[in-house]
Amino acid sequence: MADSRAPDSTRRSDRSRRAIHDAALALVTEVGYAKTTVEGIAARAGVGKQTIYRWWPSKAAVLLEAFLDLTEQAARAAADGAATYEIPDTGDLAADLKLVLRATVDEMNDPAFDLPSRALAAEGIVNAELGAEFARKLLEPQLQLYVKRLRAGQEAGDVRRDLDLRIALELLAGPLAHRWLLRTLPLTHAYADAVADYALYGLAPRG
Structure with missing residues (x-):
């Protein structure tokens, strides 16, 4: 007997959305943001252009x-399938920060992350709404992981109690972002370790 069940529109939509995501990331990596178009994304994903505009207002929104x-x-992969990723707390603040900074270096050097994030960062400069959304949805949650770990460091006596933790995390994350943006010097694990050491030397409890 023929299967008379109606197609699962939710599964079909999820497959289309995944195909569109993959197409957008692939195109921006291959041809750059400026040459990536909604038409090109639709053709690569095997969907109609109207499907994309039904879900997103622009190619920037698709890419984000x-x-x-x-x-x-x-x-999720880094957290072994857990819903969220956390900076580990092994009791050794320097080792924990070096671990996450090294992982950040690896991500920044990975073309799968590097090229789309550069495209979004550049577009966010001229598109304030996109830039704010990029910061709110991606950057800020990651930065708050540093705040959480540094606060635990305060409680353990490894970090000064009077610190502004927002400034403290910028001492760690800022140098990597600066070197990544300029591309004038190599972004390496050794550099990440040095950033952690230099920052922690200034963060150590006084007296």
Whole structure:
């Protein structure tokens, strides 16, 4: 007997959305953001252009959602399938920070992350709404992981109690972002370790 069940529109939509995500990330990596178009994404994904515009207002919105999904998948993989990724707390603050900074270096050097994130960062400069959404949905949650770990360091006596933790995390994350943006010097594990050592030397309890 023929299967008379109606197609599962939810599964079909999820497959289309995944195909669109993959197409957007692939195109921006291959041809750059400027040459990536909604038409090109639709053709690569095997969907109609109207399907994309039904879900997203622009190619920037498509790329942002695709990149957020990519980073969430990476975070789950790093956390062995857990819903969220955390900076470990082994009791050794320096080792924990070096671990996450090295992982950040690896991600920044990975073309799968590097090129889409550069495209979004550049577009966010001229598109304030996209830039704010990129910061709110991706950057800020990652930065708050540093705040949480540094606060635990305060409680353990490894970090000064009077610190502004927002400034403290910028001492760690800022140098990597600066070197990544300029591309004038290599972004390496050794550099990540040095950043952690230099920052922690200034963060050590006084007296």
